[in-house]
Structures are given as C-alpha cells and as structure tokens.
Amino acid sequence: MDVKETVRLWSVRRLYGTADRTVRALDGVTASFHPGTLTAVMGPSGSGKSTLLHCAAGLDRPTEGKVVIDGTDLGELDETGLTLLRRERVGFVFQAFNLVSALTAEQNVALPLKLAGRPIAPAEARAALAEVGLAERAGHRPSGLSGGEQQRVAIARALITRPAVLFADEPTGQLDTKTSRQVLGMLRDLVDNQAQTVIMVTHDPVTASYADRVLFLADGRLVDEFTTGVTAEAVAARMANLEAVASC
Numbered sequence: 270m271d272v273k274e275t276v277r278l279w280s281v282r283r284l285y286g287t288a289d290r291t292v293r294a295l296d297g298v299t300a301s302f303h304p305g306t307l308t309a310v311m312g313p314s315g316s317g318k319s320t321l322l323h324c325a326a327g328l329d330r331p332t333e334g335k336v337v338i339d340g341t342d343l344g345e346l347d348e349t350g351l352t353l354l355r356r357e358r359v360g361f362v363f364q365a366f367n368l369v370s371a372l373t374a375e376q377n378v379a380l381p382l383k384l385a386g387r388p389i390a391p392a393e394a395r396a397a398l399a400e401v402g403l404a405e406r407a408g409h410r411p412s413g414l415s416g417g418e419q420q421r422v423a424i425a426r427a428l429i430t431r432p433a434v435l436f437a438d439e440p441t442g443q444l445d446t447k448t449s450r451q452v453l454g455m456l457r458d459l460v461d462n463q464a465q466t467v468i469m470v471t472h473d474p475v476t477a478s479y480a481d482r483v484l485f486l487a488d489g490r491l492v493d494e495f496t497t498g499v500t501a502e503a504v505a506a507r508m509a510n511l512e513a514v515a516s517c
C-alpha cells in the first residue's frame with residue numbers, strides 16, 4: 270500500500286439479505302484517501318453512501334474485500350481490536366451532534382480520552398475547544414449552545430485523540446446556511462492547516478463543494494469522481510443526472 274494513504278478500500282462488497290434476495294449495498298468499491306484531503310461521498314438515496322462510510326470506518330465489516338486505516342488491515346482485527354482502532358484512530362461527526370446532554374462542552378470533548386482510560390487533562394479539552402473557537406463556552410451544557418456550537422464541540426471531541434481520519438455523516442444536515450458555512454470552513458481549515466483526512470457523506474452539492482474530491486456512488490458502485498472543478502453547480506448537475514437514471 271502507498272504509505273501516504275490514510276484509508277484504502279479494495280474491492281469492498283457489502284451484501285445484505287438472504288440467498289433469495291440479496292441487496293448489493295456496496296458492489297466492489299476501490300478507493301483511497303490521502304492525508305490532508307477532504308472527500309465528499311455523494312449519490313442517490315440507497316446508492317450505498319452510509320454503507321461505504323460504515324465499512325471504511327470499521328463500524329461494519331465488508332462481506333468481501335479489504336479496508337486499511339493508517340496501515341492497519343481491519344480484517345485482521347477482532348472486535349476488541351476494531352473498537353480500540355475506532356476509538357484511537359478514527360473520529361466521527363454526525364448530523365445529530367450526539368453530545369451527552371448532562372455533560373459540559375469541556376466534559377464532552379474529554380470523553381474519548383476518558384473512554385480510552387487516558388488521564389484527563391482539562392487543559393487539553395480546553396485547548397481543543399479553543400481550536401474550534403469555543404473557549405468561552407467550555408462550561409456550557411449542549412442545551413445552552415446553538416446548533417453550530419454543538420457541532421463545533423462534536424468536532425473538537427472527534428479530534429481530541431488526533432485521529433488519522435475524521436468521518437462526517439451529513440455534518441451540516443441540521444444547520445442553517447450561515448452556520449453550515451462556518452462548520453464547513455472549520456473542516457476545510459483542519460484539512461489545509463493540520464493535514465487532517467476527512468471523509469464526508471452528504472446530499473448537499475454546496476457542502477460537497479468544500480471538498481477536494483467528490484466520489485459519486487450509484488447502485489453500490491463508484492461511477493464518477495470529480496477532482497477538479499468541484500463547484501456546487503457541477504456537483505448538482507451530476508447528481509441530477511444520477512437521480513434521473515436511478516428513478517428509471
């Protein structure tokens with residue numbers, strides 16, 4: 270494997286169902302993701318985006334094929350090994366923020382360190398919050414934060430373990446346009462200034478336009494890739510075409 274790749278998928282298949290009726294959620298996907306790149310994964314509903322994210326992040330195991338994160342072949346890990354890898358090498362940001370409501374922003378950010386049994390250094394959590402511009406909000410619970418602030422806390426939490434890769438599933442799905450732009454700008458900065466690898470599933474062409482590369486899925490297969498000219502208009506046009514084919 271090219272050592273510069275953070276994540277690589279080789280001929281990944283994920284089948285669901287029985288011998289009578291099999292759904293090919295992923296049907297032979299090969300792709301690599303390099304450090305310091307932001308990749309958007311798009312495709313019509315049911316094209317396999319979530320399945321791709323789950324397999325690439327070690328949340329689900331492919332039926333066939335191989336996934337490597339940061340040099341580790343996930344197929345060689347047992348469940349405990351997979352859990353540890355996810356905890357230490359992978360960060361997640363979800364549409365619904367998924368913060369713990371009883372904990373402050375600072376405690377939420379420190380949670381992955383606590384789960385990993387590492388000593389909690391409040392300064393570390395505060396520094397992570399400062400990086401997302403929320404130093405002043407460290408003592409607030411999620412209910413006292415706006416949606417954009419909650420997502421920024423979630424990003425700080427996802428990055429506290431310095432993961433090799435950050436997976437984002439519709440990270441701006443619950444945010445208004447202005448707040449979405451702030452959160453996407455923050456992800457972009459992480460990629461450009463800290464060489465963070467980010468893989469993001471989205472339905473939104475404007476969100477995808479923040480990426481360096483857009484992968485298009487249809488029926489579980491990679492059918493197109495934009496590496497230049499990643500504009501919202503170009504992405505929307507390609508999606509309209511894929512959706513028209515999907516509805517035939």
Ligand SMILES: Nc1ncnc2c1ncn2[C@@H]1O[C@H](COP(=O)(O)OP(=O)(O)OP(=O)(O)O)[C@@H](O)[C@H]1O
Pocket residue numbers: 285286292293294312313314315316317318319320321
């Ligand atoms: N646990 C499951 N059992 C059976 N079929 C599944 C399961 N999970 C996903 N599928 C099927 O696999 C295909 C891909 O699903 P997936 O959720 O990955 O698509 P998606 O592109 O993320 O869709 P959406 O944009 O609607 O979220 C779909 O046909 C879906 O119905």
